[in-house]
Amino acid sequence: MIRWCYTGDTAKAEEAFKPIRQVLAAADGLLPGRFRSRCCRACSTRLYPAGLQWYWKADFFQELSDKAIDLHVKYARASAQRALHDAPLPDQRRRAAGRRAGDTAFSFRDANFAEVIVGVDPDPANNPRLMQWAKDYWLALHPFSSGGGYINMMMDEGEDNVKTAYRDNFARLAQVKKKYDPSNLFRVNQNIKPG
DSSP: OOOOOOOSOGGGHHHHHHHHHHHOOSOOOOOOSOHIIIIIIIHHHHHSOTTOEEEEEEEEESOOOHHHHHHHHHHHTTOTTEEEEEEEOOOGGGSHHHHTGGGSSOOOTTOSEEEEEEEEESOGGGHHHHHHHHHHHHHHHGGGSOSOOOGGGOOSOOHHHHHHHHGGGHHHHHHHHHHHOTTOOOOSSSOOOOO
16 A cells, blocks of 8 residues: 645645546545544544554665565565554754754654564464564665654664664763653653663
8 A cells, every 4th residue: 555645725736636537547545634633543443443563664765766665565474464664754854943953862863764664463373473574674665764753653672773763862872861760751652761
């Protein structure tokens, strides 16, 4: 599935999607509505009802090379209950947030794609298999990545991967944690220990 979102005048949506439909001969449905409800939540709950087992891995990418696309195709054929999201990021280099990357915790403002590999299965007995699929997929693609992923799309990655996600901002975040949470009360996340 490729999920598109058109945020322009709804009367022009059919014309905007015409070139895509000429290339991709697949069933589709144009669903008008609010971005948040249509593009994010509604499609996901139909495909992934509550109660499923999940395992995620994440990376940022500058580009999707032919080799990376070949790997996507290879791993996508493994199962219908697994997913890859390659979300294109806006050209943040033209925005103040992109020019001032050190002012916030998020450090990959130069990335063009945020990727999350998702292993999904209804049966907890299959967790080792879906986790291994996601890890193998991620390991195959990681050499083509920018080196770190979006922190909210990671599982229990360990401190090294948390440091990689924040890059040069990690030390400053550890100092903030030391000041405001010296006992590390807020630790059930991709934890940054007080520095």
